[in-house]
Amino acid sequence: MAAEVTAATVDAARWPKTWVAPRTRGRWKELRWRASAQLVLGELLEKQWMEPAIPLAVLIAVTASFVIAVPGMGEFDNVISTLRELSEFALVVIGMGIVVISGGIDLSVGSMFALNNYVALLLGLIVGLPMWLTTLLVLGLGCLMGACNGVLVAYLKAKPFLATMVALLVYRGITNLLDEHFSMSIATKGTIQDPFWTWLGTGSVLGVPTAIVFLIVVVLVGHVMLSRSRLGWHITAVGASRKAARHAGIDVERVLLSSYVFSGLLTAMAAMLYASRVNSLSPYTALGMEFTALTAAVLGGISLAGGNGTVPRALIGAATITILSKGLLLMNVGGEIYTLIQAMILLLVVGVDIKWAKNRAKAIQKIYINPTYLHFEPAPSIAPNDNSPFAINDRLSNSMPIGLGVVEGPEDVLLDAQGRLYTGDRRGWIWRFSGENFDRAEIFAKIGGMPLGMQWDKNGNLIICIGGMGLYGVDPLGRVTKLTDETNRTWYRLKDDSRLRLADDLDIAPDGKIYFSEASVRFEAHDWIEDGLEGRRNGRLICYDPATKTTRTVLKRLVFPNGVAVSHDGNSVLIGQTWLCRILRYWIAGPKKGEVEVFVENLPGYVDNINRASDGNYWVALVGIRSPVFDLAYAHPRFRRRMMKRIPRDEWLYPSMNYGCIIKITEKGEVLESYWDPTGNAHATVTSMREHDGFLYIGGLNNNRVGRIKLAGGGRP
Amino acid sequence: MFIAEVLTSPQGPIKILRTGRSVQSLRGGLGLRVGAEKSQSNGLAAARQAPSDSLLSNTDVSREVRESRRGAAEVRRRGFFRLSQEQVVLIVVAGLVVLFGAMLPGFLTLGNLLTLVRNVSVLGVLSLAMGLVVIARGIDLSLIATMGVSTALTLQALSEPGASVMLAVAIGLSVCLAMGLLNGFVIAFVEIPALFTTLATGLAVFGLARTFFLSGGNLIVDVPERGAFVRTMGLGHILGLPVPVLIFAAVCIATHFVLTRTALGRFIYAHGDNPEAASLTGIPIRPLTMIEYTVCALLGYLAGLVLAGTLNAMDTQVIMTSPLIYNVLTVVVLGGISLVGGRGGVQSVVAGTLLIGVMLNGMTLLNMDVFVQQIIQGLILLAALVLDKRLNPRDEETVKQGD
Structure with missing residues (x-):
């Protein structure tokens, strides 16, 4: 002064x-x-870090309010089980996020999850394959399903939203079909006894649950891949402007295909973690998960317009949704209300995203000049x-x-x-x-x-x-x-x-x-x-x-x-x-x-x-x-x-x-x-x-x- | 008023746009060209290029219009040899009927055919509703949810002692009205793509109704005693014809009249053809969008009543589990109402409905597993989507997410 x-x-x-x-x-x-508050706001809105900061603030607010409001939310056991669920869900959201960043969308993740889960347990119980081999096979299956989506969208030029929505129906139909044929024979089988499977589902690495270790590894590798590697840059570029990407010599179709394969692979990984933890054969697994994952990705700040998003943002969104669902579950709120809340979150966040992307520059310009008294x-x-x-x-x-x-x-x-x-x-x-x-x-x-x-x-x-x-x-x-x-x-x-x-x-x-x-x-x-x-x-x-x-x-x-x-x-x-x-x-x-x-x-x-x-x-x-x-x-x-x-x-x-x-x-x-x-x-x-x-x-x-x-x-x- | 006159006059720009379009759609080369000459006139070639060039100078535009007119004349002259998508679909339907008739005993009986037509009437009305918004380059994934919730609430109100039939119907109508206006508002004013909007609102209205309104959270609402009119709509006969079929026919005629003979119909086509251009010519696109989704929801309510009458109950689980919405989309897309908007009409819905109806009926008669049917339906819709992309190509480098 x-x-x-x-x-x-x-x-x-x-x-x-x-x-x-x-x-x-x-x-x-x-x-x-x-x-002047307006002065602070005007300068704040110009900041690049504001985009992930807002979802992070929402996450912290949601976590804090649930820990305070819901008894048992902050207990150690609950935190661990929430983290296990989070690691499965976050993998799916990261896959969804990569597809959305590339300018597409993958609504088939829920069905892929269910089919992967079913096939894994089927191979383990009926065929009796060792579980490490099963896991590898299922990861391959996930890639294959992702590739099917990718081919449909990238090479056959079907609209991503509708094409993957139909893929949802088809994969779910296959799961139901499998269930019809095998549910009787599975009922007589016991459970899977396999050290690898136990380690995957309930084990830990140096005291940290395996699922969380997997999540950390995927987040790190995914972040480096998306933000530092050539393929990651290509994915972002294609999502931001397909035309500019093509003019820059990027093989747009192959990049799109790879983003769907990523989605399939990550969904299969999530399904493996889920299958080993829950060991439940049901064709109704992960019903509506695609919608939850989409909401999470958008809530984390991954723009539906494509080309704007990171892996940590997907993680933030996934964490928010997981804590929300866990908290509502502990509060005994029905599943329909949860769906309702999700739908409202999706509409709200997408609306804000669209309006903000459109009017950001104008809004900043309007409030930037900030007169004072002289x-x-x-x-x-x-x-x-x-x-x-x-x-x-x-x-x-x-x-x-x-x-x-x-x-x-x-x-x-x-x-x-x-x-x-x-x-x-x-x-x-x-x-x-x-x-x-x-x-x-x-x-x-x-x-x-x-x-x-x-x-x-x-x-x-x-x-x-x-x-x-x-x-x-x-x-x-x-x-x-x-x-x-x-x-x-x-x-x-x-x-x-x-x-x-x-x-x-x-x-x-x-x-x-x-x-x-x-x-x-x-x-x-x-x-x-x-x-x-x-x-x-x-x-x-x-x-x-x-x-x-x-x-x-x-x-x-x-x-x-x-x-x-x-x-x-x-x-x-x-x-x-x-x-x-x-x-x-x-x-x-x-x-x-x-x-x-x-x-x-x-x-x-x-x-x-x-x-x-x-x-x-x-x-x-x-x-x-x-x-x-x-x-x-x-x-x-x-x-x-x-x-x-x-x-x-x-x-x-x-x-x-x-x-x-x-x-x-x-x-x-x-x-x-x-x-x-x-x-x-x-x-x-x-x-x-x-x-x-x-x-x-x-x-x-x-x-x-x-x-x-x-x-x-x-x-x- | 200038706009309305231009758009409704037979020589108006929409007419030209649409003939130009038909030229373009004919060049798909997927067997649609029956006995066509190999050589193309200049006019056709110019008309073919026209839609891809949006930045044309003034003189270019007038030349384009002139040449596309010439091209349209040639199409008319040679129209006898060419088939529209609906006609191709109808031929396929005829082929399927012959095939199933030969393969499946009992397929070609009058009883089965009447059942077939009656069963697809609900699908037909829903597809007309969906077709309306798809022509306007939209989509309504909340259609089934709206249908289920509004009908279930009507039936529940009817079973309450003291509630009049009028009140029950008014409740159903207001649900549809609210859904249509909400969808239209969010899509037109908040500018969230229709796919995301209707996906979310569909889930929201279902969750809302299941939680707060449907008593006891029961999933299946039966048609009560006083719901006789609902049963009539589903099972009745007039002059020997099933009422659902009559309703489908009436809705077809009304929709066809609106789409082809009124300013509203012209506006809807203009909206689907090119929303920005329609907006620039002065069409109130945003209120129009709200009207489209409201009409769609109301037609969904009608279909819901017919469905409830046929089955004597409304099972709200159809909202989440049945592949009805996929069938509706298949009818619309296969019939020739392209997802790019501004194309097709009631005839497309009729042709598409017949195709899906015959297929579903045949698969049922074949005693096919319901999940196999589901997978086949999915694959057919996928093929339809890819086909639509081939027939009505768009510059996918400029499309936005959710288009």
Whole structure:
């Protein structure tokens, strides 16, 4: 909090003696608007990890509520039996999940489960095969049934939903048929006595039940397969976009077939675990399991649209459904209610999934910009002929144009020892103008991004802030090097602010450290004006130390810090805050080192770059002029929010950037004079100025030229 | 009103679309082309390409329409040699009848044929209901559940002393209304694919009724004394004809009239042909969807009453265990109401119903095991699905899950 000025830290004695009244009103309102649930929500929804986080939260909530509400739910025996059931069910859900991720669906898992179970026990009891062989055979049978589904869907192009639904009928019919023929002869047989079978059903590995070990292995292998292996990537790709997958050279049919085979194999594994645990021959095993598995997969966050899902998500969904069914069973709730609940869960989750996938971007866009409260005192007069230092004049109107029509958007200008002029260009270039009237134009460097503030370092390298990229250096030969594009991340912020989004202006302290501002961490460089609608403390002052090549954030939570200038004595840094129309002074050396104070506030316009003048004063560019309407809008965040929700973007009320001016401020913060172009023809917006050899050079973000005017007296700063 | 006029006029775009379609469906090359010339005219070729190209310039569209018109004319000229899917099915039916007649003594008796027709009447009415939504590119897997629950509740209300027949029927109707509107709402407004929606709502309504409404959780509800009209619907005769057959015929005629002679029918075809285009022309697709599913559910109720009358009870277990829904889907798909929507009609349902009816009857007379029958029915439906895909191909790279 030390970063931002509070009423307490600013000593009244240090306020500059100007026309400015100190900002006291609206302090509480500002604090109230600073915290915002919408802000958190908007940044939260952008997060990739939100998708599995919600199902996980549901799982935890369901588990907790059942453990509390249902007696016996949390007992050790019950937990173990729940885990055994979970491992069987989860295998089926993972199989279903893989098919759904590949863009299909497998409704035959319930029947396959029943048939596998029946065949296994049949082979064990009637044929008398050793159970390890039986298990292998049944796993093969599962693959075969999965392959049948796969061939139907992938090669014969039947619709997955209906085709596997019919497969459900056929496999169930076969099970019933087997039951008709063998139920009598089985009734006379005993039970299967086989060490492998006992181990599979009730045994354990190092104290952990076998079924759970199987589940862990399958989850690990399945996760690695799906997220790291070529086949897994192909499955996801086919599910996400079959056309794109085909164009990428993927054998779509084979991938689809393999996903159904996986489903069959995992279902057979689950059936083996079930058969060995329960040893029950019934054609009605796993009736309706396909529906439960589908609900679980969807509940875990596997999108029915395909291409979006993981094995852990299937596990989460399976666990939720298992705990739900177990809990309802312990509560003596009938099976029909359970079906009803499942159906409602399925509809709800699929509905949310579909609506969310469709409207996510729109929803985030609607709530992302989040206005806050700012209070403004009435602006000082700028009326011409008024006795104010801000009185409008025409001192910029007759400037000499440099690079007229050649440059586009020269945000900052800089001159070297030979009097050559350097300026950025919105196309990502650095121009150099030389010659007597600066008529020789050449592209000095092509960096890309949005070149903004510039400064020379001690070795004659051009250091430059690039919006959207970071801090860059250009040596005298025009070779570009990246100095930094990231800083330390704020641990408590949802939005990742380690990457530099909008490095704006810089200056270099006597010890060689580069101080530069980042205007906003919440908006990309090209959306900078939207930060103005928000008016939040989204920016920061960052220091790059070339000696150690380290970057660290010096001041956090500043409202749009823009211009940066080191004071004449080298002890402090001046920081222009655009939307607040004020300048801060941050002490980097001397007795007040580390303190922040207001240097000047309530300026009539939005502050941009700041530079030292040759006479010990400072030049400040005002990029736009305040209007009473927008000042009022700043005091009404609800109004601005409603505006952004109701009317189209280009009809929003923005801060005025139509024309600006240059002012000169003393070391004490008193305003001496101003320079205007009331026509707006030559210098509509003024974002920077640079004094050199008795001339003042003017740049502007939206201008088509750099201007030059002669100053009365003056030299090089 | 412009839309209604365009769509209902004989030269309207739907007409053109549908003739263009018939051209396309004829090229399936699965024995449907009887004595057709090998050479294809340009018009036919253009019409064949037409449905696959959705992004055509304006001039392309007009040329396409012109050429498909020309193609349609040629089809009409040569129509004598070509058979529609329904006609092929009818030929198969005739073949089966001859085959079973030769093989199975007692098949070709009047009594058996009447039983056959009466038994398939329920299937026919259900298939008409399903056909309606499938034409509109939907599907209703909750049809059997709606049928079972609404009929069972009606019968239960009838057995309560003091409840009038009107009230009992009103209860059944309101269940259907609620189901249809719910299905339509979720599909049209929440935009959950019809397959998932109706799968879930079917299970939900069954669970709901079994838990809260069907007294004592009894699975089989008998037709009570006062349910005479239900028995009449199932077992009665008028002019020597079984009532179920008459009901099936009446529903056929009414559905045919609605589908071919009214704006609603045109809208349903337009909806199935291309929902986005139909929506853009101004057809209120979402309310229309709700109407479709409601009509489907109401027809299901009618079928349920007939079924209960025939068996003198409604066994709610049919919802979960009987392969009735598969038979309904087989009738619809085999008959020629393709799952891609906008195709087929009442004649398809009639042909499909006869085919399945003859097959079921024959299999029963053959004394075939019920589970073997089930497996065979499943395999036939699988073949029908694959066949449908061949006859009415779609760009499966752009289909969404549950389409």
